[in-house]
Amino acid sequence: MLRELLIIMNVLLLGLIVGLWSARMTADMPALAGTVQAGAWRAWPRAGVADALPYAHLRHYLDDALPPSPGDRLELVAETDDDGRPLSGRCAYRLSGAMLPVRNWILAVHDPERREHPLAALQAADALYRPDGTLHILLDPHFQTGNWLQTPRRATYRLVLHLFGISPLQRDRILGAGLLRITRVDCS
Amino acid sequence: MSRFFQLAGLFLAAALVAHLAYVLLLPRMAANALLAELHQDLGGNVFHRLDGKWLRRIVRHPVPEAAYGVCVLQLKDHPVELTGPDLRSQWAVTVYSPRGDVVYAINDRLVPEGDVRIRFEYRALDSSMGEIALPKLKEKTLVLPLQQASALMLLEAWPWHPGQTPLVHRLMKRLRCHAVAATRPARSWPNAAAQKVPMPRPRPKRPAGVP
Numbered sequence: 424m425l426r427e428l429l430i431i432m433n434v435l436l437l438g439l440i441v442g443l444w445s446a447r448m449t450a451d452m453p454a455l456a457g458t459v460q461a462g463a464w465r466a467w468p469r470a471g472v473a474d475a476l477p478y479a480h481l482r483h484y485l486d487d488a489l490p491p492s493p494g495d496r497l498e499l500v501a502e503t504d505d506d507g508r509p510l511s512g513r514c515a516y517r518l519s520g521a522m523l524p525v526r527n528w529i530l531a532v533h534d535p536e537r538r539e540h541p542l543a544a545l546q547a548a549d550a551l552y553r554p555d556g557t558l559h560i561l562l563d564p565h566f567q568t569g570n571w572l573q574t575p576r577r578a579t580y581r582l583v584l585h586l587f588g589i590s591p592l593q594r595d596r597i598l599g600a601g602l603l604r605i606t607r608v609d610c611s
Numbered sequence: 612m613s614r615f616f617q618l619a620g621l622f623l624a625a626a627l628v629a630h631l632a633y634v635l636l637l638p639r640m641a642a643n644a645l646l647a648e649l650h651q652d653l654g655g656n657v658f659h660r661l662d663g664k665w666l667r668r669i670v671r672h673p674v675p676e677a678a679y680g681v682c683v684l685q686l687k688d689h690p691v692e693l694t695g696p697d698l699r700s701q702w703a704v705t706v707y708s709p710r711g712d713v714v715y716a717i718n719d720r721l722v723p724e725g726d727v728r729i730r731f732e733y734r735a736l737d738s739s740m741g742e743i744a745l746p747k748l749k750e751k752t753l754v755l756p757l758q759q760a761s762a763l764m765l766l767e768a769w770p771w772h773p774g775q776t777p778l779v780h781r782l783m784k785r786l787r788c789h790a791v792a793a794t795r796p797a798r799s800w801p802n803a804a805a806q807k808v809p810m811p812r813p814r815p816k817r818p819a820g821v822p
Contacts (some may be wrong), residue, residue, distance in 0.1 A: 431804060434618050445626065446633040471705075471713035480638040480711055486814075488671035489645070489765070492705035494716030527701060527771065531675055539667065544675035548772045550671025583672045587701055587769075 463501040465562040499584040504605040512611040515563040526588020642711030655685035658788035676767035682788035685759040686733035695786030702768035728752040
């Protein structure tokens with residue numbers, strides 16, 4: 424009898440562990456978490472919306488943060504370059520392409536480990552555009568002329584692009600319009 | 612063999628229950644706990660500029676130069692108004708329900724130009740009866756009906772240019788979140804005059820130096 428009870432308890436415990444583990448894993452699955460990927464950039468356009476899949480909510484609360492506002496803005500995050508290599512302070516990168524037609528934008532460098540204000544940032548009012556309307560932004564730990572964001576030396580970092588003034592209709596399609604490409608220039 | 616299937620069924624049932632409980636309950640519990648903690652720490656119906664611990668806790672990627680503020684809305688007894696000067700910047704107000712959903716996401720382009728005046732009102736509606744309450748503009752006040760008696764309001768203001776940052780932070784300090792007397796619509800008695808609810812007593816001022 425006791426042996427029988429122990430077997431049942433073990434099976435239940437194993438089931439609970441597998442259930443919790445699968446929930447944690449599923450929350451990271453892009454399709455269920457509502458992640459949209461465009462090049463190296465990822466976004467969660469339906470985060471916080473009441474009818475979003477529960478995994479989309481879960482993903483944010485696992486990060487111990489409220490879901491970002493689904494209003495007229497979008498937060499895009501890149502942790503790798505376009506070739507999938509993690510962004511590293513040992514390397515310089517070039518961001519190039521046309522900025523999306525939005526009311527305002529801010530590109531910021533964040534430390535992935537610490538939730539503080541960004542290490543460096545560039546916003547629309549300060550950016551220099553090329554004659555054809557495109558942007559070239561250099562990410563480098565050392566001073567550069569033109570659009571330059573200083574990155575931490577010898578550490579990985581995260582890029583966050585805040586877009587303001589996006590209509591809800593535009594929101595889902597905006598990622599298909601093409602975003603800044605992130606290309607590694609060289610490494611020391 | 613049937614013993615094996617019994618145990619496998621038990622295993623699957625336990626896994627399913629744990630999976631669903633985690634997915635459905637964790638966000639709700641986390642949001643509820645955050646609201647309760649904020650209420651305990653900062654108080655209800657009081658506007659607080661966010662910095663340090665709470666900013667890190669609430670905003671995943673703070674926008675540089677931006678100013679943030681929160682107000683834990685306690686709407687059961689009276690509506691609450693957010694009032695203050697024109698922030699002369701881009702700003703957004705997000706209202707989170709205790710379940711963690713976003714109930715409203717308002718920005719500066721959706722309200723009349725000038726001073727900030729947003730009123731949050733609790734309306735217990737029966738959605739199964741087709742009752743809905745829509746936001747409306749009353750004079751220069753945006754009235755937002757909520758079906759939740761408590762909620763979290765997050766205000767974010769970010770300047771057009773870094774040079775405007777001190778101005779935006781200064782203007783943000785003048786924002787107030789406060790309970791107001793209600794003029795409740797008499798839903799059950801269509802001809803009854805609006806019922807006045809007495810003003811709540813103002814909260815005691817915090818001593819100088821306490822954020």
